Amino acid sequence: MREKSRLQYEVIKNQNTNHNANGILADQIIKLTDYASSGKYPGELRRIVYYAEFLNHTYVYLTNNIEAPAYQIALLYKYRWHVEQFFKWIKQHLEIKSFWGTTEGAVRIQIFTAIIAYCMVAIVEHDLHLNRSTYEVLRVLSASLLDKTPVRDIFFKETNMDENDIQLKLNFF
Numbered sequence: 001m002r003e004k005s006r007l008q009y010e011v012i013k014n015q016n017t018n019h020n021a022n023g024i025l026a027d028q029i030i031k032l033t034d035y036a037s038s039g040k041y042p043g044e045l046r047r048i049v050y051y052a053e054f055l056n057h058t059y060v061y062l063t064n065n066i067e068a069p070a071y072q073i074a075l076l077y078k079y080r081w082h083v084e085q086f087f088k089w090i091k092q093h094l095e096i097k098s099f100w101g102t103t104e105g106a107v108r109i110q111i112f113t114a115i116i117a118y119c120m121v122a123i124v125e126h127d128l129h130l131n132r133s134t135y136e137v138l139r140v141l142s143a144s145l146l147d148k149t150p151v152r153d154i155f156f157k158e159t160n161m162d163e164n165d166i167q168l169k170l171n172f173f
Contacts, residue, residue, distance in 0.1 A: 008034040008061075012044060015070070022071040025049040025058065050074040093134075094118055115126070130155055 026049035032038040050080035093115040
């Protein structure tokens with residue numbers, strides 16, 4: 001977990017910090033001294049200070065993993081952040097409201113299907129040079145799902161409509 005700003009602790013042991021080439025500034029074994037914190041976790045923790053040069057930012061991680069190299073722990077947190085960013089993107093862009101199946105395979109298929117649909121809409125926007133956001137293109141396409149009009153005609157006929165007609169069509173669903 002990331003260290004909170006008011007965390008109270010005492011350093012029991014400083015590990016070897018020859019990791020500066022990897023961005024590791026400190027590798028310490030600590031014990032929490034605050035009454036509430038030490039009650040929740042009475043054992044020893046490892047505190048790793050990592051400097052991300054490409055972001056020009058310092059991160060402090062706490063872990064109970066004593067054996068793994070400090071740089072590996074910093075990388076694990078970095079990869080975890082990428083996974084969290086990916087799921088945030090899914091929530092914001094794919095708009096999956098609920099899953100029809102709850103098994104791992106069913107959830108995977110539904111997420112993959114949503115990603116494929118999103119990519120196809122992005123390709124349509126790119127290839128037709130629509131200069132609209134993928135969200136706008138998706139709204140127009142969803143409003144004309146049952147229409148047999150070619151996709152190119154849907155967008156280029158719309159440019160001839162006035163603003164009220166476009167708004168009526170977009171608010172249909």
